[in-house]
Amino acid sequence: MPPQAFEQATAVRVDFAPGASSTTHQHPGHVFVVVLSGEVESALDGQPAQRFRAGQAWYESPGQLHRVARNASSSEPASLVAWLLSDGKQQLVQPVHLKK
Template sequence: MTRSICGMMAITLLALVTGTMPAAQAEDAKVTPVRSEKLPNAPGKSLTTVLVNYAPGGKSASHHHAGSVMAYVLTGSIRSENSATGPARVYKAGEAFFEPPGSEHLVSENASTTEPASLLAIFVADDGAQLTTFGKK
């Protein structure tokens, strides 16, 4: 993938976290772009990974994502609830969860009030899509 596309993805993701998103929507969550690549076997789609770090007790407001998302918990425990996959559940380091296209991520938070937590989110979405949108669809 070209550097300009990687740069645009990084700027878009950083803008969501650092300035254009109200603070209440990313309470104690830090999103860091990792990599994005166009998928040659799926024209018009990209695979994008981001690292999400939650401070103790940190959470994100209700949101939805472009495309499909697989999340892999790297450290700590993450409480997650998705409109399409059932009630809230706590996922520990080494566990993963899936968010289908069109679903709403109702709960996304660190399950601990004393320890940080992190996850790697892997998106398959349309090229150039805004990966995360807060609030109602």
């Protein structure tokens, strides 16, 4: 099976208010994330959450479950930039509803 072609790269800035978080989601392509300010907590697949400070980065594989993405602080904002590779046809952020 040939590797998937990713024809589009999109940069997205995400600003988290104090204590804010995103919903569980995945992305169709590779994702490269760098924290710009504050501290962000991230948990992929079944791994424990990790904290990333300004200047630190992480990578997400295509289709990898992103269970937790949140501002680690309840008093300071946090920001990150994510570069998302895609085929240009699929939704870049795909919500995932987990069964309880």
